[in-house]
Amino acid sequence: MKRILLLGSGELGKEFVIAAKRAGQYVIACDRYNDAPAMQVADEREVFNMLDGDALEAVVNKHRPDIIVPEIEAIRTERLFDFEKQGVQVVPSARAVNYTMNRRAIRDLASRELGLRTAKYFYAKTYEEFKTAADEIGFPCVVKPLMSSSGHGQSYVHNDGELEKAFRDAMEGSRGDVKEVIIEEFIDFESEFTLLTVTQKNGPTLFCPPIGHVQKGGDYRESWQPYKISDDALKQAQRMADEVTRALTGAGIWGVEFFLTKQGEVIFSELSPRPHDTGMVTLGHTTNLSEFELHFRAVMGLPIAGIHLEHAGASAVVLSPVESDKPLDYNFADALKEDRTRIRVFGKPEAHFGRRMGVTLCYGEPDADIDALRDKAKRLAKTVLGTDPYMDKD
Numbered sequence: 001m002k003r004i005l006l007l008g009s010g011e012l013g014k015e016f017v018i019a020a021k022r023a024g025q026y027v028i029a030c031d032r033y034n035d036a037p038a039m040q041v042a043d044e045r046e047v048f049n050m051l052d053g054d055a056l057e058a059v060v061n062k063h064r065p066d067i068i069v070p071e072i073e074a075i076r077t078e079r080l081f082d083f084e085k086q087g088v089q090v091v092p093s094a095r096a097v098n099y100t101m102n103r104r105a106i107r108d109l110a111s112r113e114l115g116l117r118t119a120k121y122f123y124a125k126t127y128e129e130f131k132t133a134a135d136e137i138g139f140p141c142v143v144k145p146l147m148s149s150s151g152h153g154q155s156y157v158h159n160d161g162e163l164e165k166a167f168r169d170a171m172e173g174s175r176g177d178v179k180e181v182i183i184e185e186f187i188d189f190e191s192e193f194t195l196l197t198v199t200q201k202n203g204p205t206l207f208c209p210p211i212g213h214v215q216k217g218g219d220y221r222e223s224w225q226p227y228k229i230s231d232d233a234l235k236q237a238q239r240m241a242d243e244v245t246r247a248l249t250g251a252g253i254w255g256v257e258f259f260l261t262k263q264g265e266v267i268f269s270e271l272s273p274r275p276h277d278t279g280m281v282t283l284g285h286t287t288n289l290s291e292f293e294l295h296f297r298a299v300m301g302l303p304i305a306g307i308h309l310e311h312a313g314a315s316a317v318v319l320s321p322v323e324s325d326k327p328l329d330y331n332f333a334d335a336l337k338e339d340r341t342r343i344r345v346f347g348k349p350e351a352h353f354g355r356r357m358g359v360t361l362c363y364g365e366p367d368a369d370i371d372a373l374r375d376k377a378k379r380l381a382k383t384v385l386g387t388d389p390y391m392d393k394d
């Protein structure tokens with residue numbers, strides 16, 4: 001039995017813990033607030049600020065884990081190198097977690113070192129640098145804090161008049177101590193997709209069928225699998241995913257994000273060294289193993305004999321309509337009247353307006369009409385809390 005320390009205990013961690021508990025492992029779930037989703041299914045919990053390196057070290061010393069599994073980006077990742085040196089397995093590796101928490105590190109690696117096609121980009125610390133970069137890139141452009149996720153602090157800029165607010169939002173939306181922004185060329189993509197990629201201790205890199213998704217405000221609203229792309233585009237994406245995960249090293253699942261342009265060009269966007277939110281669609285019976293089961297197997301060095309598409313499926317997010325510290329009234333009854341439908345409620349103890357509280361999952365035969373599944377997942381998501389998956393969050 002392994003002792004697993006989970007850093008971050010949201011919905012993705014919860015499903016990972018369920019996979020680990022099904023195999024009889026011991027899990028300590030950590031997050032900044034009590035009763036986080038994964039804590040509810042783990043053996044023990046720790047509530048502390050994971051950006052505080054000393055607090056993190058104290059928890060590691062107290063629990064002496066065999067494996068550390070990061071689940072969010074807001075972690076003092078520099079300390080993970082020390083734990084790794086002391087013989088603790090960091091998933092997928094301290095290097096991967098450290099590089100991907102900062103957009104500069106991962107973008108420079110992908111674009112400059114590996115030569116992958118990305119959006120044109122600059123970094124800026126001051127408003128002057130920012131304005132010069134915007135002039136260089138042109139409008140529209142995309143602005144993001146170097147450290148943030150789920151679209152926090154991100155905006156699209158269409159003209160000079162919007163620059164100041166975008167800069168301020170990105171500086172204020174920045175997490176941790178890095179106050180710097182990235183400004184990117186706007187990619188007018190046809191669609192975007194996630195390639196779930198599994199790197200193994202004792203085996204080749206494996207790929208799941210691509211997942212299509214739509215984001216609004218930088219945040220995922222719906223996803224579906226399989227996402228049909230040409231063999232050539234798939235090969236390009238797999239090659240890039242293989243190169244970037246190999247450079248970052250380690251074993252586990254990764255969510256590698258791409259844009260597909262109208263001309264059929266595949267552009268690397270970013271990647272998560274952990275299960276991906278758009279990959280929750282795999283909880284709806286799409287592949288033989290969900291992204292969480294795949295992560296668990298890869299982390300433990302267990303064999304993965306194959307990844308197969310068993311169903312076509314779609315997911316849509318269930319967002320909170322209110323601010324509340326009381327459990328919300330989830331309407332399961334209406335959605336579950338429909339066949340091949342599942343609802344996952346994460347059990348977050350507090351709701352905030354627009355916070356993701358659950359997902360709906362709908363699936364059918366592998367060749368089922370994906371658009372019909374997407375419509376069904378979105379329609380049923382609306383019935384759960386009465387909110388549209390595409391609602392404005394601000």
Ligand SMILES: Nc1ncnc2c1ncn2[C@@H]1O[C@H](COP(=O)(O)OP(=O)(O)OP(=O)(O)O)[C@@H](O)[C@H]1O
Pocket residue numbers: 119142148149150151152154184185186187188189192215217218219220257269270
């Ligand atoms: N250069 C770009 N051109 C067009 N759209 C973009 C660009 N960069 C980001 N986006 C849009 O914003 C979304 C979020 O961007 P990104 O993945 O970089 O942010 P994030 O905050 O790290 O999100 P998450 O942590 O949820 O993956 C993308 O999925 C895409 O829809």
Ligand SMILES: NCC(=O)N[C@@H]1O[C@H](COP(=O)([O-])[O-])[C@@H](O)[C@H]1O
Pocket residue numbers: 008009010011012013071072149150276277348355356
């Ligand atoms: N795009 C990253 C992502 O989806 N992360 C998932 O959301 C949780 C935070 O949710 P919260 O913001 O509602 O606390 C994280 O813990 C993780 O499970």
Ligand SMILES: [Mg+2]
Pocket residue numbers: 257270
């Ligand atoms: Mg992303």
